[in-house]
Amino acid sequence: MRPARGSPDTRSGVRWGMRLTLNIDASPLRRWHLLLIERLETISGLDLSISLPETDLPDQSGLGPLFRVEGLLHNLRSDGLFARASRAEVTVATDRPMDESDLVLDLGDGRASVPGRRWTLHVDGDAGEGALVAALLAGRMPLVELKEGGALIAAGRPGTEYGRILLATLDDVLSRVVTLIVSAVSGGRLRVPTLPPTEAEQAAAVPQAGIAQTVVKAGFSKAIELVYRSCFHAPHWRVGWRRLDGPDLFALKRHPDSGWTDLPDDGTRFYADPFPILHEGKLTLFVEDFVHATGKGIISAVEFGPDGPLGAPEPVFEQPGHLSYPFVFARDGEVWMIPESCSAGRVDLFRATAFPGGWVKEATLIEGVTASDATLVERDGLWWLFATVRDGGGSFSDALHLWSAPDFRGPWTAHPRNPVLIDIASARPAGQMVIRDGELLRPVQDCRQGYGKALGIARVTRLDGEGFAQEVETIIEAGGPLWPGRRLHSLNSAGGFEFIDGSAMVRRNPLARRKPAAVLASS
The missing domain is CATH 2.115.10.20 (Glycosyl hydrolase domain; family 43)
Known part of the structure; x- marks a missing residue:
């Protein structure tokens, strides 16, 4: 027997029939959004929808040239989690008004007018995918937080084994952002300990480099790596x-x-x-x-x-x-x-x-x-x-x-x-x-x-x-x-x-x- 609407479901931490809407208003639909939908659909009792812009937004990240260079240098495919996705791939409702939702999970830049309860995704204190890209280009593993107003819902520090390759790093970090969101919606309340910064981290906390400069740096780093590996184990x-x-x-x-x-x-x-x-x-x-x-x-x-x-x-x-x-x-x-x-x-x-x-x-x-x-x-x-x-x-x-x-x-x-x-x-x-x-x-x-x-x-x-x-x-x-x-x-x-x-x-x-x-x- 299913619990009545609004009663807690101990398996998932959500109310049975809770209406959750993902709001994407400031970036193109990406493959990590589809992965998030796939994972959220496994939560029992969750009524999921997604709110998309009326027209497909252009990709203004400027990362295309860098990704092409990294793909060639490291034999990586460019269709990872940051890649654009098609609306035809969305498997949940797209026409439910946000004011009919119990909770809106805002994955945009936080400026959209959203009625009712809203969780926003923050990266090093700022909302939007631009904050994530800026942190990674600056060499930082960012602090990712879900907040409702000023209240912290969940937090994590995603990481990667490919810190010098943005294409692979974005895949790793976005995959773990999905993990954090699914945990929070399921009732988890992840926290991270406060850490003293290391000397290396302080040295890496520099302003974001331009895309062109980063492309040149990627090629130079790969050349250094090839020389190093030819001379050293x-x-x-x-x-x-x-x-x-x-x-x-x-x-x-x-x-x-x-x-x-x-x-x-x-x-x-x-x-x-x-x-x-x-x-x-x-x-x-x-x-x-x-x-x-x-x-x-x-x-x-x-x-x-x-x-x-x-x-x-x-x-x-x-x-x-x-x-x-x-x-x-x-x-x-x-x-x-x-x-x-x-x-x-x-x-x-x-x-x-x-x-x-x-x-x-x-x-x-x-x-x-x-x-x-x-x-x-x-x-x-x-x-x-x-x-x-x-x-x-x-x-x-x-x-x-x-x-x-x-x-x-x-x-x-x-x-x-x-x-x-x-x-x-x-x-x-x-x-x-x-x-x-x-x-x-x-x-x-x-x-x-x-x-x-x-x-x-x-x-x-x-x-x-x-x-x-x-x-x-x-x-x-x-x-x-x-x-x-x-x-x-x-x-x-x-x-x-x-x-x-x-x-x-x-x-x-x-x-x-x-x-x-x-x-x-x-x-």
Whole structure:
């Protein structure tokens, strides 16, 4: 039996039969509008329509030349979410007057006269798609908000892995804008933590460049990239370690004065995602081991003694697909691992039968998701799984999803508010969570200026079946003498050692297979 009109529908957060109109008055109909309609139509009880200008508006963004150049340079199609769409593709009513709607979702510039309740979409405080384009051209990952008058309905910081390519960046950001809107209409009230700006972000906060200048810059950047990739392995990560003779990074909230020691590689491969575990009195470090010649990651491990690694990492786990982020933990007298294998569309649990190798699959914890960096924590008798999820589009790093279970083997239940956070600066996990003075701290990746650019430490202030919240306490950046380079990506510790990782420049060298290549920590 359907609830009466106007009564709450607990499945969707909307009133049954609620009339929602999308108002598009200041831009052409675009493909992201069609995606939004498609997603909104899945919400039970929602009566959806769209209000369009009487005639098709010209595209005044001026981005056509840039998109053509980027498409040629990066082999990208130009029919992404920012591309124009045809009115014939609209699948909902277009003739309902806005004054007959219960709520108008205004996707224009906010100047239209709209009767009744209205939500407006703001980008860095301004309404309209021009504000979004301006932010991205200036190199910023913008704050996106839905507001009703002056009241905040929902907020998020969408992101991208393609910060220098506007055509791809717009696709990622618009895809996550759709996620945010659908969450809000369904009853979610997403928020983002306040963040101190990084030095890189402050440097990027410059006035918007002209389109012609941006086109020239795109060509120049691609030329630099081609030269770089012909001379250096890209990317090339490196692991840093140190003995814990004092406070760790959770307490210091900055790099230690002693700096870090690199885990050496031979230049033909890189090591990343360091996860240590103390097992049977021995400290073993697991890493992603990426061989440049194959373009594929496996999991390798090396034992640590009192003075550091006892040799080089050796392969212990390989599958047909790429593996990384070897989240290892001990429980019930066994050692378990949840490696990232997002290309497989699931999260799998493995058990070591001949530690540090002999990994056998025990269970599939979650299926049908593109989940990155799955991280477990046990809290108040309940297990929680954190991961960022790409729901068919958008960044791999900005939408945090949660699952809970009575046991780490499952069964796992998705959080009803997923995604619980949209934030390119603090959503993606960056290592094991820790409990300090009864509070849960989680390392997070700050990808505002690119994937793995900085490390944040967030304090979880709410974690339950109804919601999630966190506060970012500090952001630790790469660069400088204590951790040279341009990236800082993860944080873990065990057995009296602490580990991070970041980037390096390694020259392509045919002799690198016989002797270590020159490594410069300035990538």
